Amino acid sequence: EVQLVESGGGLVQPGRSMKLSCAASGFTFSNYGMAWVRQAPTKGLEWVATISYDGSSTYYRDSVKGRFTISRDNAKSTLYLQMNSLRSEDTATYYCTREPVDYWGQGVMVTVSS
Amino acid sequence: DIQMTQSPSLLSASVGDRVTINCKASQNINKYLNWYQQKLGEAPKLLIYNTNNLQTGIPSRFSGSGSGTDYTLTISSLQPEDFGTYFCFQHNSWPLTFGSGTKLEIK
Numbered sequence: 001e002v003q004l005v006e007s008g009g010g011l012v013q014p015g016r017s018m019k020l021s022c023a024a025s026g027f028t029f030s031n032y033g034m035a036w037v038r039q040a041p042t043k044g045l046e047w048v049a050t051i052s053y054d055g056s057s058t059y060y061r062d063s064v065k066g067r068f069t070i071s072r073d074n075a076k077s078t079l080y081l082q083m084n085s086l087r088s089e090d091t092a093t094y095y096c097t098r099e100p101v102d103y104w105g106q107g108v109m110v111t112v113s114s
Numbered sequence: 115d116i117q118m119t120q121s122p123s124l125l126s127a128s129v130g131d132r133v134t135i136n137c138k139a140s141q142n143i144n145k146y147l148n149w150y151q152q153k154l155g156e157a158p159k160l161l162i163y164n165t166n167n168l169q170t171g172i173p174s175r176f177s178g179s180g181s182g183t184d185y186t187l188t189i190s191s192l193q194p195e196d197f198g199t200y201f202c203f204q205h206n207s208w209p210l211t212f213g214s215g216t217k218l219e220i221k
Contacts (some may be wrong), residue, residue, distance in 0.1 A: 001188075044201065044212055044213075044214050044215050045150075045158065045201055045203070045212040046212065047209060047210040047212070050210070059208050059209075062209070075198055091210075092167050095157055095158075100146075100148070101148060101160070101203060101210075102148075102163065102169065103160070104157040104160075105157065107157055
């Protein structure tokens, strides 16, 4: 069974950093691209970033480019999202997903507020 | 960016009804269109991938169709457990984009 378990969320002040992790199991992690998708409270879904199966290619939405970094450790079957210079508009539930966005984790809440 | 215009935004239907939800892309997305169902407080669940492929474990009353810029999700006979919000999603080109959602209520 495919499982994706996010961790690392919480409350953070504007301008600070936070790192999310996603532990994957139930499939061969190194064979799949992975992505982060977020959802602001009571809002729709927004794709954030994607990384290729081997980490050689990454893609970001414009609003996070230069602030967020997606990465992976295939030996640990773990996906990461390093978020710097956080803004209030980054407040959302962040979901870890397997490409092409078929399986989703349960999500982790990130709240950016002073 | 490709805009995904989803309609209707709110839909109220009865058990047994045939329901359709539409998604229109601002440009050709080559059938790289997924449909998801989301219930309150839960992660989205994939129903249909690449326009018309039923995800494993999803009931056959769900189906998808379309091409080019116009896509449709159909529920052939609505069941009580089908309430929730439905989203379309294009993965043809960057940035990947979602529709704004259709909230389906059961009468």
